[in-house]
Amino acid sequence: MKEFNLIATAAAGLEAVVGNELKHRGYEVVVENSRVRFKGNVEDILLTNLWLRTADRIKIVVAEFKAKTFEELFQRTKAIAWDQYLPLDANFPVAGKSQKSTLHNVPSCQAIVKKAIVTKMSEVYHRKTRLPETGAVYPIEVALNKDQVLLTLDTTGSSLFKRGYRLEKGGAPLKENMAAALLFLAHWYPDKAFVDPVCGSGTLPIEAALIGKNIAPGLQRSFVCEEWTWIGKPLANKLRQQAKEAIKSDVTLDISGYDIDGRMIEIAKQNAQNAGVADIINFKQMAAKDFKTTKINGVIVANPPYGERLSDQDSVRKLYQQMGQVYGPLTSWSKYILTSDLEFEKYYGQKASKRRKLYNGALRTDLFQYWGKPIKK
Structure with a gap:
């Protein structure tokens, strides 16, 4: 070949x-x-x-x-x-x-x-x-x-972030491949609890569920090269069938997505249904400040609204402050928060373990990383 x-x-x-x-x-x-x-x-x-x-x-x-x-x-x-x-x-x-x-x-x-x-x-x-x-x-x-x-x-056609499950989205959606990248950067593994406290249309929890169940992200879409004479659909169909057989249907996952907007939770549920993972994600309407847990060693990944896009800066910085108050005591949890506000740490109330510069589309953002200290079970 x-x-x-x-x-x-x-x-x-x-x-x-x-x-x-x-x-x-x-x-x-x-x-x-x-x-x-x-x-x-x-x-x-x-x-x-x-x-x-x-x-x-x-x-x-x-x-x-x-x-x-x-x-x-x-x-x-x-x-x-x-x-x-x-x-x-x-x-x-x-x-x-x-x-x-x-x-x-x-x-x-x-x-x-x-x-x-x-x-x-x-x-x-x-x-x-x-x-x-x-x-x-x-x-x-x-x-x-x-x-x-x-x-x-x-060989791709429409960009690979277009998985095919997100039929509805919120006002500032995170691309699916960017969400998957954040999960990899957060070192989340399927044996850990995962929470997105501002889940919007559900992209981060859905991508976590796809990873956890070993569902190929391109399973529901086609690629431009499948129409080419020297590649063709038979081989693509064979590999797609093998991908279906590789899905881990019996895996147990602890994945939750919360949002203050009930309408977004309904959209997230529909998108999860389209992705075939609705049964393993816990979506619930809840404000970030109301999050409580007794679980340990979990991972929080959040893409909260940035001041310049969904809300005014004051209310967004109040959200950052609330996050700091709620997540501070969760010392065994790791938290990864993506924002374009370079003063985030000041409002969150804690200096990040590490910052990583990323681009959400054309917008420069930083991933503020707070590494947890795992508790031995």
């Missing part, structure tokens, strides 16, 4: 998390800004799309070369054996981006790459008329950075 150079793209700050996921699945990785490189065959392309919880996309590296002129870009692109990837009727849109490069006009770069591929394909397939482009979609990207060109073929 042919081996490809592959890239798993990642949100800024999560590259190492994606790299660790790939390592745990047995791949050798090279972690770079916004991506992780690895090698794999057609089966690996489907498996990583199906199973990676924290990546955005899986891309095939078609070529890498230097280009400072449009002529160089055209000729180097045309030299590629595109017929190994694209059938005659392929629909191949070309996206682009450019950083610190001589060729900085992105639409022109896209047009040149498109023209080069059309020229090559017309020669190979002996076409004098336009290519039909009526078949499956093969999304191509030309990315330039310091005059280095990276041509990739996207």
Whole structure:
């Protein structure tokens, strides 16, 4: 089976998390800004799309070369054996981006790459008329950075955070792959109690339940490469069936999601139902300040409203203060709180064990980590 150079793209700050996921699945990785490189065959392309919880996309590296002129870009692109990837009727849109490069006009770069591929394909397939482009979609990207060109073929389609279960969401939803990354960063394991005190549409508890039951995050969705002639649905269906058989249906989990807004709790329950985990998550309407527990060694992960988005700053900082008062006595619990308010510790009332810079979309946030001291049972 042919081996490809592959890239798993990642949100800024999560590259190492994606790299660790790939390592745990047995791949050798090279972690770079916004991506992780690895090698794999057609089966690996489907498996990583199906199973990676924290990546955005899986891309095939078609070529890498230097280009400072449009002529160089055209000729180097045309030299590629595109017929190994694209059938005659392929629909191949070309996206682009450019950083610190001589060729900085992105639409022109896209047009040149498109023209080069059309020229090559017309020669190979002996076409004098336009290519039909009526078949499956093969999304191509030309990315330039310091005059280095990276041509990739996207195997995913819609980003991997789109699991398919979240039909309704709140005003400031956390992407599903970001939620999974927070769970990994929080070192939550299925034998520990998990609480999200401001769960909104339920993304964090649902992702915890998917991890706990070993449910592949891509099980309910399809990938653009399944329509490709050289990958196809039979192999995808086989791997999907194997993923279904790997689900741990008899596992016992302690996962709770609370929110002050009863309407959001109903949405969270519906989303959990769609994800197939409604029976193992305890959703309840409750304010963060009213949380009490006698359990030990649990993990709290929270994405409370940031001052600039859902509420005014004063009420949000009052929430941080309440959290500090409620969670302070829970010394065996670990708490991980994501916020863009860099003064969070001041209102929470305690300095974090560690802070980690992450990006929730384009918004810079910090994950404030308070490590618990486990009590031996």
